[in-house]
Amino acid sequence: MKKLRYALIGCGRISPNHVAAVKQLEQDLEFVAVCDIDNANMQNICESFALDQLGVKRYTDYREMLEKEEIELAAIATPSGEHAAIAAYCLERGVHLIVEKPITLSLAEADGLIELADQNQLVLCVSHQNRFNKSIVKIREAVESGAFGRMLHGTAHVRWNRSQDYYTQAPWRGTWEQDGGALMNQCIHNIDLLRWMLGDEVTEVFAYTDNLHHSYIDAEDLGLAVVKFANGAYGMIEGTTNVFPHNLEETLYLFGETGTVKAGGKSVNVIEEWLFADASEDAEAVKREYGENPPNVYGFGHLPLYRDVVAAVREKRPPAIDGRAGRRALELVLAIYKSAAEGRPVGLPLQECSTLDFKGRFDESNKRR
Numbered sequence: 001m002k003k004l005r006y007a008l009i010g011c012g013r014i015s016p017n018h019v020a021a022v023k024q025l026e027q028d029l030e031f032v033a034v035c036d037i038d039n040a041n042m043q044n045i046c047e048s049f050a051l052d053q054l055g056v057k058r059y060t061d062y063r064e065m066l067e068k069e070e071i072e073l074a075a076i077a078t079p080s081g082e083h084a085a086i087a088a089y090c091l092e093r094g095v096h097l098i099v100e101k102p103i104t105l106s107l108a109e110a111d112g113l114i115e116l117a118d119q120n121q122l123v124l125c126v127s128h129q130n131r132f133n134k135s136i137v138k139i140r141e142a143v144e145s146g147a148f149g150r151m152l153h154g155t156a157h158v159r160w161n162r163s164q165d166y167y168t169q170a171p172w173r174g175t176w177e178q179d180g181g182a183l184m185n186q187c188i189h190n191i192d193l194l195r196w197m198l199g200d201e202v203t204e205v206f207a208y209t210d211n212l213h214h215s216y217i218d219a220e221d222l223g224l225a226v227v228k229f230a231n232g233a234y235g236m237i238e239g240t241t242n243v244f245p246h247n248l249e250e251t252l253y254l255f256g257e258t259g260t261v262k263a264g265g266k267s268v269n270v271i272e273e274w275l276f277a278d279a280s281e282d283a284e285a286v287k288r289e290y291g292e293n294p295p296n297v298y299g300f301g302h303l304p305l306y307r308d309v310v311a312a313v314r315e316k317r318p319p320a321i322d323g324r325a326g327r328r329a330l331e332l333v334l335a336i337y338k339s340a341a342e343g344r345p346v347g348l349p350l351q352e353c354s355t356l357d358f359k360g361r362f363d364e365s366n367k368r369r
């Protein structure tokens with residue numbers, strides 16, 4: 001089968017996960033080029049993975065790269081505020097895409113990308129790779145088999161630490177223009193999982209957000225939200241980057257009439273509770289078999305995500321995590337921001353909302369500290 005000509009745009013912190021996945025798919029992908037406006041970052045990734053030996057070319061302008069290289073599949077791992085423009089440029093030129101999360105920072109931009117992908121019959125995948133954790137795949141099977149009975153409620157906790165260094169390394173982080181705060185950046189994976197597992201259709205959100213401990217960023221470092229689902233279930237979200245002294249846990253609980261599950265570990269990589277009325281599966285064996293211990297919170301999900309995208313391109317079908325899935329996670333985070341800013345419940349669906357709507361929200365309290 002012909003290999004897809006692949007390029008990576010953005011060679012920063014998450015890029016090794018992309019490159020490692022691509023290197024394992026050498027039967028399917030021809031690694032043609034990398035692109036970054038920062039030569040030092042590009043040099044780093046090329047050196048760490050010996051990309052020059054593979055003949056991977058370097059570009060500092062993605063437009064020039066697309067003009068010269070006939071790329072068929074690209075991954076976008078630039079600051080979040082850059083996703084929309086780069087993705088639209090690629091989709092307009094017939095390039096299938098993997099876009100890092102969040103898909104964009106505004107619903108109008110996400111809608112634009114979804115429409116472009118549909119019109120041009122292109123795969124648009126958003127990198128919510130935790131959906132491919134062994135633990136999450138197993139839990140999703142239980143949801144789809146009906147083992148939980150009616151879903152009653154679920155909770156998503158992200159109790160992590162991000163220090164000043166993390167923000168100094170890349171000043172786009174924590175800004176409303178390029179990122180958002182703990183919920184949009186760090187917690188969106190678990191917010192995606194909670195929404196997906198509890199039935200996707202959300203009717204209302206009530207939330208608080210605040211910046212308590214990171215006066216040098218614009219956006220929130222704590223978010224607390226209650227979510228009402230159309231099927232009658234409730235969700236609760238607690239996300240923070242304030243935990244002393246390091247990442248503690250990312251945990252997802254699901255409570256149904258006939259099932260209780262807890263996925264835990266640093267990033268929902270292990271199953272800690274597995275209790276079902278139908279006890280035909282040995283709970284201890286499930287916990288042993290479906291737990292992983294990745295070296296960092298980004299996990300092992302990029303490789304199966306890439307495999308799915310390659311198959312989606314070949315089979316001309318949507319990827320498992322498509323633009324609409326990315327939009328649902330974005331919409332829920334923006335609804336939380338809106339509810340917290342307005343001090344009232346917010347109904348979904350949201351038509352338009354953007355991180356820019358919340359610019360200045362914590363400036364006064366940050367100045368006082």
Ligand SMILES: NC(=O)c1ccc[n+]([C@@H]2O[C@H](COP(=O)([O-])OP(=O)(O)OC[C@H]3O[C@@H](n4cnc5c(N)ncnc54)[C@H](O)[C@@H]3O)[C@@H](O)[C@H]2O)c1
Binds near residue numbers: 036077
């Ligand atoms: N899926 C995950 O688990 C995960 C984890 C971390 C980050 N992310 C996402 O990945 C994206 C990148 O995050 P990061 O932490 O790697 O950021 P980073 O700042 O470490 O890296 C971003 C890179 O993009 C480059 N860049 C900026 N504008 C560019 C442009 N126009 N063209 C080409 N390159 C450009 C920068 O020079 C930098 O090297 C963000 O959207 C973030 O939310 C996802």
